Amino acid sequence: MFSPVFSINNQILKNIGTIEAAKAIIDEAPLIPAYEKQFQQEAIVRTVHYGTRIEGNDLTFQEVARLVEGHQVTAAERDIQEVINYRNVMAYLEELWSLYDAGMPLPEEKKDINDKHRPFFYSETIVKRIHELTTAKIIPEAEVGKYRHQQVVLKNTRTGEIAHRPPPAIEVPYLMADLIDWLNSSESQDIHPTIKSAVCQYILVAIHPFIEGNGRVSRAFAMLPLYAQGYDIRRLFSMEEYFDRNAEDYYNTIQNTHILSSDIFKRDLTKWVEYFTQALSIELSRVKEKVQSLSRDIKLKQKLGGKQIHLTERQIKLVEYMQQFGGLRMPDAQQLLPMVSDDTIWRDLKKLVDSGAVEKRGSTKGAYYCLVNI
Numbered sequence: 001m002f003s004p005v006f007s008i009n010n011q012i013l014k015n016i017g018t019i020e021a022a023k024a025i026i027d028e029a030p031l032i033p034a035y036e037k038q039f040q041q042e043a044i045v046r047t048v049h050y051g052t053r054i055e056g057n058d059l060t061f062q063e064v065a066r067l068v069e070g071h072q073v074t075a076a077e078r079d080i081q082e083v084i085n086y087r088n089v090m091a092y093l094e095e096l097w098s099l100y101d102a103g104m105p106l107p108e109e110k111k112d113i114n115d116k117h118r119p120f121f122y123s124e125t126i127v128k129r130i131h132e133l134t135t136a137k138i139i140p141e142a143e144v145g146k147y148r149h150q151q152v153v154l155k156n157t158r159t160g161e162i163a164h165r166p167p168p169a170i171e172v173p174y175l176m177a178d179l180i181d182w183l184n185s186s187e188s189q190d191i192h193p194t195i196k197s198a199v200c201q202y203i204l205v206a207i208h209p210f211i212e213g214n215g216r217v218s219r220a221f222a223m224l225p226l227y228a229q230g231y232d233i234r235r236l237f238s239m240e241e242y243f244d245r246n247a248e249d250y251y252n253t254i255q256n257t258h259i260l261s262s263d264i265f266k267r268d269l270t271k272w273v274e275y276f277t278q279a280l281s282i283e284l285s286r287v288k289e290k291v292q293s294l295s296r297d298i299k300l301k302q303k304l305g306g307k308q309i310h311l312t313e314r315q316i317k318l319v320e321y322m323q324q325f326g327g328l329r330m331p332d333a334q335q336l337l338p339m340v341s342d343d344t345i346w347r348d349l350k351k352l353v354d355s356g357a358v359e360k361r362g363s364t365k366g367a368y369y370c371l372v373n374i
Contacts, residue, residue: 002179003265005265006199006270007270019194026284043238044087044090045065046061047239049083050243050245051219054240055082092133097227106121108121108123109121119184119228120228127217134217135210138212148208148211152166152208154166167264175265179207193226193228194226198273200221200225204218205218237280239280242283257269309355312348314344314348318337327361328370329367329369353369358370358371
């Protein structure tokens with residue numbers, strides 16, 4: 001059976017430490033935006049845009065956003081189809097996660113689905129379905145969701161030199177079966193999900209199981225180990241954005257891993273794991289900063305009885321003002337929210353007080369509002 005080769009070095013440990021710290025803060029933040037769905041939608045747009053742009057798609061971020069929202073744009077038909085397809089891939093990942101979370105059977109799963117603690121079940125059916133969605137109406141229908149039946153080589157677009165020679169087509173089904181078996185094995189359950197995700201992505205790229213769409217398929221499928229083991233981080237991050245913004249490092253790290261051995265399963269993946277975990281640590285740190293400014297002290301959550309309070313954009317501004325200046329009075333709030341009626345401001349302040357996050361001191365007209373005394 002396939003068993004990945006890698007070493008845990010200090011940089012990987014540092015990256016995972018950063019990931020764990022960011023995850024803890026995000027998961028435990030007592031004050032989080034009520035528009036979390038909006039953040040998730042933005043993450044989807046970033047993933048679709050950068051995940052297709054790194055493969056050569058020419059649509060702008062704004063055009064991709066419009067397509068994701070169901071609007072029409074004027075652009076090359078293939079570019080539009082690629083974006084629609086990758087958005088469908090993101091929806092499929094959400095569907096898989098929902099099935100798993102609800103205790104429903106996953107594709108090919110034959111285990112006792114009543115076991116809520118069962119590990120996520122990976123299958124070649126999932127990989128092929130992701131490929132179907134990725135390449136629909138782009139490649140010949142006979143090749144959609146099917147492993148390649150011919151040898152391919154990948155060339156450097158600048159030099160024309162062969163950059164990667166994937167294994168012969170006849171080996172693809174066996175290599176894919178070995179990868180899936182490993183993902184479902186007890187051995188992989190003991191590996192940190194970020195490392196498991198990194199290994200999964202690289203091996204899929206190296207096998208290159210399809211004629212086209214391998215990059216998008218590998219990056220999408222590799223998100224499942226993170227989702228399945230609690231590292232979805234509210235699905236607020238986009239690895240695709242980091243890879244595209246650092247495309248040269250991304251491709252160089254993959255290429256430098258390719259040349260380590262002719263045997264895919266014997267390649268030392270340490271440098272790739274290091275790169276991948278660094279990318280994830282940077283992305284999650286960015287998300288962490290979004291919520292950390294609202295909840296700088298985890299003792300606040302204890303004060304609130306362990307619950308999380310969802311804040312509107314107006315309420316976030318009020319809380320941030322209290323954090324910066326120690327508190328506020330009504331005139332401060334009016335200046336902070338000049339286009340908002342007094343009644344609306346009063347309701348926002350009352351909600352904050354009722355939630356237990358803010359306390360009111362003094363009479364109504366001269367009342368002073370501040371975060372609870374921790």
